[in-house]
Amino acid sequence: MFSWFRQNGKHSNGSTPKEVERKVVIDIHDITKMYKMGDIEVHALRGVSLQIHEGEFLSIMGPSGSGKSTLMNILGCLDQPTNGSYFLDGQDVSKLSERDLARVRNKKIGFVFQSFNLLKRTTAVRQVELPLVYAGVTGRGKRAKTALESVGLGQRLDHLPSELSGGQQQRVAIARALVNEPAMILADEPTGNLDSRSGTEVMQIFQRLNREQGITTIFVTHDPWIARHTQRVIMLRDGKIIADREIANPLIAGENERPSEAAEMEGLFKEAYYGGAKEEYT
Numbered sequence: 001m002f003s004w005f006r007q008n009g010k011h012s013n014g015s016t017p018k019e020v021e022r023k024v025v026i027d028i029h030d031i032t033k034m035y036k037m038g039d040i041e042v043h044a045l046r047g048v049s050l051q052i053h054e055g056e057f058l059s060i061m062g063p064s065g066s067g068k069s070t071l072m073n074i075l076g077c078l079d080q081p082t083n084g085s086y087f088l089d090g091q092d093v094s095k096l097s098e099r100d101l102a103r104v105r106n107k108k109i110g111f112v113f114q115s116f117n118l119l120k121r122t123t124a125v126r127q128v129e130l131p132l133v134y135a136g137v138t139g140r141g142k143r144a145k146t147a148l149e150s151v152g153l154g155q156r157l158d159h160l161p162s163e164l165s166g167g168q169q170q171r172v173a174i175a176r177a178l179v180n181e182p183a184m185i186l187a188d189e190p191t192g193n194l195d196s197r198s199g200t201e202v203m204q205i206f207q208r209l210n211r212e213q214g215i216t217t218i219f220v221t222h223d224p225w226i227a228r229h230t231q232r233v234i235m236l237r238d239g240k241i242i243a244d245r246e247i248a249n250p251l252i253a254g255e256n257e258r259p260s261e262a263a264e265m266e267g268l269f270k271e272a273y274y275g276g277a278k279e280e281y282t
């Protein structure tokens, strides 16, 4: 049934992927993150090295507690590593002050969260204007409107979150992440709270943004179906990368039915990323 699989991310038709000279936007080397809890040291990341190119669309997977959010927070300049280096767009950001980090975030990174994080009493267009207020940009209303139109919400500008569906709320959050024209979008379980139809719509938007505007996009997800729609999957376990695979043929959102059986879903995941070795990800 899942004939579009390529085992281990390799192209099965003998062709090699095009070698395109692409800029490295994220370059981290041997990053560790240690939290001190009283006398106990929690090693959330234990030496992660990773390069991500401009325009890539990838997902980070792994069991609960494996360090996904920790890594995402570091990539998003919300937190800093204990050790190791992080170059973002050529700039060493691993030792910046809080203030400079905030500036980098505002300029280069858009965030989308599982729980939307919208303000309750604020209309869609005002929500999207907020990052522009912080950035001190003029012409905010027009830019916010354009961003909302680009996610199909041109008719919902004055709606409050309570007057929008979950999928629409997440699209407001995407518009808010986009309005500053960031170089990259980080999304932690962006479809986690959505029904499958809204999830598909949101995925379609991310795929289109990535395709048309070349926005580097990184998802954290527990959902193999979501990961199967991205171009590369990085698997974490116990604070380390245990697999990093290219997906030769990412699914296009809306073109395939999501497998209804858990076993099929498991098969989809195993075949696509692990060539059948189940114990690797349980």
Ligand SMILES: Nc1ncnc2c1ncn2[C@@H]1O[C@H](COP(=O)(O)OP(=O)(O)OP(=O)(O)O)[C@@H](O)[C@H]1O
Binding pocket: 035, 036, 037, 042, 043, 044, 062, 063, 064, 065, 066, 067, 068, 069, 070, 071
């Ligand atoms: N602020 C913190 N202080 C102390 N320990 C932390 C902190 N944040 C995370 N940890 C610990 O670091 C490890 C990695 O946590 P992290 O939140 O990155 O996991 P995760 O992969 O995102 O998990 P989940 O899938 O449940 O969201 C865990 O053992 C966690 O308990």
Ligand SMILES: [Mg+2]
Binding pocket: 068, 069, 070
């Ligand atoms: Mg997490």
